[in-house]
Amino acid sequence: DIQMTQSPSSLSASVGDRVTITCRASQGISNSLAWYRQTPGKAPKLLVYATTRLETGVPSRFSGSGSGTDYTLTINSLQPEDFATFFCQQYYSSPLTFGGGTKVESK
Amino acid sequence: QVQLQESGPGLLKPSETLSLTCTVSGGSISGFYWGWIRHSPGKGLQWIGYISYSGSTFYNPSLKSRLTISLDTSKIQFSLTLSSVTTADTAMYFCARVRTGAYYFDFWGQGTLVTVSS
Numbered sequence: 578d579i580q581m582t583q584s585p586s587s588l589s590a591s592v593g594d595r596v597t598i599t600c601r602a603s604q605g606i607s608n609s610l611a612w613y614r615q616t617p618g619k620a621p622k623l624l625v626y627a628t629t630r631l632e633t634g635v636p637s638r639f640s641g642s643g644s645g646t647d648y649t650l651t652i653n654s655l656q657p658e659d660f661a662t663f664f665c666q667q668y669y670s671s672p673l674t675f676g677g678g679t680k681v682e683s684k
Numbered sequence: 685q686v687q688l689q690e691s692g693p694g695l696l697k698p699s700e701t702l703s704l705t706c707t708v709s710g711g712s713i714s715g716f717y718w719g720w721i722r723h724s725p726g727k728g729l730q731w732i733g734y735i736s737y738s739g740s741t742f743y744n745p746s747l748k749s750r751l752t753i754s755l756d757t758s759k760i761q762f763s764l765t766l767s768s769v770t771t772a773d774t775a776m777y778f779c780a781r782v783r784t785g786a787y788y789f790d791f792w793g794q795g796t797l798v799t800v801s802s
Contacts, residue, residue, distance in 0.1 A: 611788035620688070620792040626783065632790070664729060668787035672744045675721075675729035 579603050579667050583676030589684040596652040598663055598679045605645050606669035612641060612650045616661040624663075625650065655681070686711040688779050688793035696800045702766040706779030706793060713737065713755070717782035718762045719789060720753065724775035734782055735762055769800045 580603040590596050600610065608628040615621040623632045625641035628648060638653045652659055660683050665676040692704035706718070719734030733743035735753045743751050752765040766773060776797050780789035 609786075613789075618794065620794045621778065621780075621789075622792070623788065623790050626786065626788050666729075666788055671742065671787075672746070673731035673787055675731070677728045 578672055579606060579670060579674050581665055581667055581674050581676040583665055583679055585679060586677060587680040587682060589682050590655050591684045592655055592657060594655045596655055596659075596681060598650045598652075598665075600643075600648045600650075600665035600676045602646045602648070602667055602669075606667045608644060609667055609669035610641070610643065610648045611666045611668065612639075612663060613666065614659070614661050614663050616658070621664075652681075686781060686791040688781065688791060690777060690779050690793045690796040692777075692796055692798070694797055694799060696769055696798065698770050698800060698802055699768055700800075702764070702769050702773065702798060702800075704764045704777055704779075704796065704798070706762050706764075708760045708762075708781075713757055713760050713762070716784060717787075718755065719780050719782050720764045721778045721780060721789070721792075722775035723778070723795070724772075726772070727775075730775075732764065732766075732777075734787075771800050774798065774800045 582601045610628050612625040613621045629641045640651045642649050662678045662680045664678040687709045689707045714737045717734045717736050720732035723729050733753050735741050750767045755762045776795040778795045780792040783790045
């Protein structure tokens with residue numbers, strides 16, 4: 578199984594801040610990486626797929642980058658709805674696996 | 685907008701069988717793959733499995749021996765059955781739609797909490 582190591586597990590930030598979250602795969606995943614945002618009681622929301630592609634309707638403050646084993650989600654100008662948990666998922670090989678999550682809290 | 689809603693019992697005893705149903709609205713069930721994911725404090729997010737619109741199933745090997753996923757196109761539902769549950773199966777269970785041609789999830793349900801306790 579491909580292990581996805583996500584960091585940090587939590588961070589504190591303020592509205593307007595730039596936030597960066599990283600996922601490292603235990604082997605290369607050829608850009609087969611998605612990012613999601615989850616707030617308590619709500620359905621997880623797809624933000625980015627194929628490492629860099631923004632899902633339709635997702636604000637442009639979100640961006641993804643990376644290659645090989647290392648991938649990054651960047652949020653420019655954090656908004657109130659971004660105080661949530663973010664997680665990555667590789668879909669390069671089965672079984673599909675997820676990162677441990679990053680909880681973004683208000684500073 | 686596609687919406688998914690999980691339903692099923694919230695509390696089970698060890699050795700019982702878990703049965704969950706996901707009802708899809710706002711879109712067709714045909715032509716897509718449909719999946720289950722769970723989230724527990726101990727194991728984080730875990731992919732359980734998915735089913736194609738034609739009924740082909742793909743399971744996480746760690747659960748395969750206890751797992752069945754089925755599809756009811758007439759009811760626009762798909763279901764999960766997990767036998768011989770233990771406390772390790774306590775988790776929030778999500779259903780989701782698989783993006784065509786790739787294996788990430790583009791629409792999710794809100795999740796349903798399943799607790800296994802004696």
